[in-house]
Amino acid sequence: MLMGVYSTTSAQEKKAAAPAALIPLPVSATYNTDSFVISAHTAVMADPGNEIALALLQGYIAEESGMPLPAKTTFVKHPGNNRITLHIDSTLVKHAEGYRLQITPEQVSLTAYDAAGILHGIGTLRQLWRHKNAATLVLPGADIYDYPRFGYRGMHLDVSRHFFSVNFIKQFIDQLALYKINNFHWHLTDDQGWRIEIKKYPKLQSVAAWRDQTMIGHKKELPHRFDGKKYGGYYTQEQIKEVVAYAAARQINVIPEIEMPGHALAALTAYPSLGCTKGPYKTAQFWGIFDDVFCAGNDSTFTFLEDVLDEVMELFPSSYIHIGGDECPKVRWAHCSACQQRMKDEHLPDEDALQSYFIHRISERVNSKGRNIIGWDEILEGGLAPGATVMSWRGVEGAVAAAKQQHHVIMTQEDKLYFDYYQSLYPEEKTAAGGYTPLKDVYGYDPLKAAGDTALLPYIAGIQGQMWSEYLDTEAQAQYMIYPRMLAMAERAWSPQTVRDYPDFLQRVKAQAPLLKKMHINAAQTAEEITYAVDSIAKGQLFVSLHTDAVGAEIRYTTDGSKPGAKSNLYKAPLKIAQTGTLKAALYQNNQQRYRTFQQLFTINKATGAAITLKGPPNTKFTGNNNLLVNGIAGSLRYNDQQWLGFSKRDLDAVVDLGSEQTIQQVGADVLNYHWQKMWPPASLEFEVSADGVHFTPLARADSFPVNGSNKIRLKVSPVKARYVRVVARNHGVIPAGEYGAGGNSMLLVDEIIIN
Missing domain, CATH: 2.60.40 (Immunoglobulin-like)
Incomplete structure (x- = not known):
């Protein structure tokens, strides 16, 4: 049997070498100028039971060098002692998923706590080896001890909006394994497409998996434009099994997500009786949230979903089953006699409680199969189901609320871990979801600090990166948005909390570039741009x-x-x-x-740098210093550059002090008009002037904002002298019927004030 520690030379006798460019960084590592050469004479050996890991390592070496090395599942004397050994021993490695990797000129010894640790050590080897020549690999002398910070390290991929091939999914899983990510969250259903074969309900394949066409451009652009091409696809159950087995061999758990009770339009198109209005419905062709959801009042809805989940759980051995639970409008439920009767029968006070009933009922079915549900933080509404895990995406509030109820939380914070957001503000970037999350922000994220109360920390299970696919029309674009941000997330999830050196991380990312290129990864190169x-x-x-x-x-x-x-x-x-x-x-x-x-x-004008006061501060996520309105920088159409100020249920009421009496011939401001984002221009934009800052006289007014996007209002006036200019943008108020978000509060976004 292999001894867990192999050393022929004391550490003092070895000459230290520079650290390797590993991602994620290990818990501890020392390097020396020794090296181990992998040649055609190297044997690869493992404990019985580690045949899968052994075969994977053989395959990686053969792929890299063309050498089919001999392999054994027993440890025997080997001529020249030129061998790589894989060994599990939890008495030598004390942490789950941990490993110790020792590289000497004579051998490579990889000892791990468990099978997952072996795979993580193999991932480290893949990052360490370099070509000595075409047919020979060399590994640096090293002693590495490593284990994860968080037990849950996840990466999400949405295949509903855009569909990705099985080969792409397998390649993605390979990359997760390389960077020690152990959960693949596979988002399989949504309004725009159903992507998993359910044998009991064949229309999910023939109808729900397809949409008539797909929107072109950003959803905020009106009118919406479409490509006129039928689009869709789904994974057969045999393909699902193939992917799950492929991931399991690499110690990666695959978590399926079947959305409910919202994001159900594709399924309702196939089976309209499952909706409150009974249809007809149409698989969504554009992105957003839709009022038509699964009816919570009809038992047939639960029969359908339980049947679906039974087939899903046969395919996925994951202890977690994701049921979505997010962004479920209650409009249909409020006007559905069956839903209202359900609320009466179950003594439910409101529609939020009805959603909780829905989630509890589904959770009971999942629990009966020995599994537990995961849901987005909206499953908190009305009360959590027993054993449910929460993915907290809208901030930290959901995480705190769930942890206080002693439920586990996975941090998936939208503004730090959504990789469909722009990673650069350069205008050349292809259309993305809208936010701005550069690599530095991902690397700087600390889920424990975000959680706040230290008493809640034991309930933070880990973190996960999200990749929604609305704007991923090619696999290359998906890779561009994922890499290298996924690497930053991987380091935050695995490496000790004390590891936080962004300049060093950037250099390691650059060192990883040849490896990513070899894997045909189209990684973004924006992190060092100006x-x-x-x-x-x-x-x-x-x-x-x-x-x-x-x-x-x-x-x-x-x-x-x-x-x-x-x-x-x-x-x-x-x-x-x-x-x-x-x-x-x-x-x-x-x-x-x-x-x-x-x-x-x-754009420099009389308002630039002037003192400005606001009657009421911005009260949306678009907040900032008052000076943003007079800093000479116009907010972009993407509204992700922290230049816009946003107001809900409140007017913009600002006074600009020019410092002295000035002649004014033009006034203006920029306002956004994106109904599809619930951003409405003001009912009116009014300008007044004053000599003393107390008594104001009307100067100019705009009542029309016809441009879908940024309305740059510039109003010429007869020359007038004044020191103070008051700008009032009156909030539109409640969104009217027939518009996106009807009944909710509109948001007023204003930027640069212009005075000339």
Whole structure:
């Protein structure tokens, strides 16, 4: 039997070497200048029972070098002692999923707590080895002890909005294994498509798996445009089994998600009797939340869903079954006689309690099969089902609420871990969901700090990255959005909490580039691009700094709108911007431009840098300093650049102090009009002027905001002298019937105030 610790040379006798560029970083690691050479004479050996891991390691070596190495499942003397050994011993490695990897010139010894630890150690080997020549690999001398910070480390992939091939799913699973992610959350059903074969309900394949066409562009753009092409597909049960087995061999659990009670339009299209209105329904062709959901008043709904889940649980051995539970409008339930009767019979006070009843009933079926449900944090509404785990996506409130009830929580925070958000604000980026989550923000996320109360920490099971597919029309685009952000999430989930060195992480990401390329991964290269900040604002001028995380590069810039080159001005200190124009900058290394050219328009006017007061602060997620309204920077159409201020059930009422009496000939402001995002322009935009800041006289008013998008209101007026300008944008109020979000409160988004 293999001994767990193998060493022929003391640590003091070895010469230290630089750390390897591993992701995620291990708990502890020392490196030396020794090396182990994998050649055609190397034997790969493992305990009996580790045949799968042994075969995988053989396959990885053969794929990398072309060498089909001999393998054994017993430990025997081997000529020259040139061997790689895999061994499970929980007395030597004390942590679940942990491993110890020792590399000497004579052998590679991988000892683990369990089978998962063996696979994680193999992942580390794959990141460590390098080619000595075409047919020989070399590993650095090392002693690595490693185990995970969190037991749950997950990655989500939505295949409902856009469908991905089995080969892509397998490749994705390979990458999860490489970076020690142990749960694959497979989002299989939604309004836009049903992607799993259910033999008892064949119309889910023939009808629900297909939509007539797909929206082109962003959902905020009106009118919606479509491609006119039928779209869809589904995984057969044999394909599901194939994927689950493939993942299990790599110690990855596959969690299926079957959405309920909302996000059900595709299923209702196939079986309209399951809805409150009985249809007809149509599989959704665009993105959003839809009022038609599963009827909670008819027992046939529960029969259908229980039958579906029975087949799902036969295919997926996961102890977790995800039932969604998010974004379920109660509009249909409120007007459904069957749902109202259910509420009466069950003594339920409101529709939130009806949703809780729905989730509890489904949970009982799942529990009867020895499984537990996971749901998004909306399953808290009306009360949690026993044993339910919550994925907290809308912030930390859901996590705290669930943990206080002693339910486990998986942190999936939208503004940090949704990889369908933009990772760059450069205009060249393809259409994405709307938010902005750069690599640095993912790496900086700490789920325990976010949870707050330390007494709740034992209930934080782990974290997960989300990849919603509305705007992933190709597999290459999916990869672009996932990588390298998934690597940052993987390190936060695995490595000790004390590991937090973003510059070092960036260098390791760059070192991983050849490996990602070899796996045909189309990874984004945006993390080191130039960004900017407004350091200070003075009357009529800004001081702007440029930033990059690139090491050893210089920034060249222009302020006249021309393209910067290697001979353009060298950036050394914050730039004073005192007139309207476009700042452009490029990153240079060895006289060669790296990455894309940065550009930002600054509009300087009398309001720029002026003192501004608001009667009431913004009260939506679009918050910030009042100065955002007078900083010379117009908010983008993507509204993800932290330039817009948002107001709900409240007007914008601002007073700009120009500092002295000025002649005014034009006033204006930017307002957003995106009904599909519940963003409505004001009922009116009014400007008033004053000499003393107390008594105001009407100056100009706009009542029409016809542009779908940013309405840049510019109103010319007869010259008038004033020191103070009051700007009032009156909130539209409740969203009218027939519009998206009808009955809810509209949101008023305002940005740059213009005074000339």
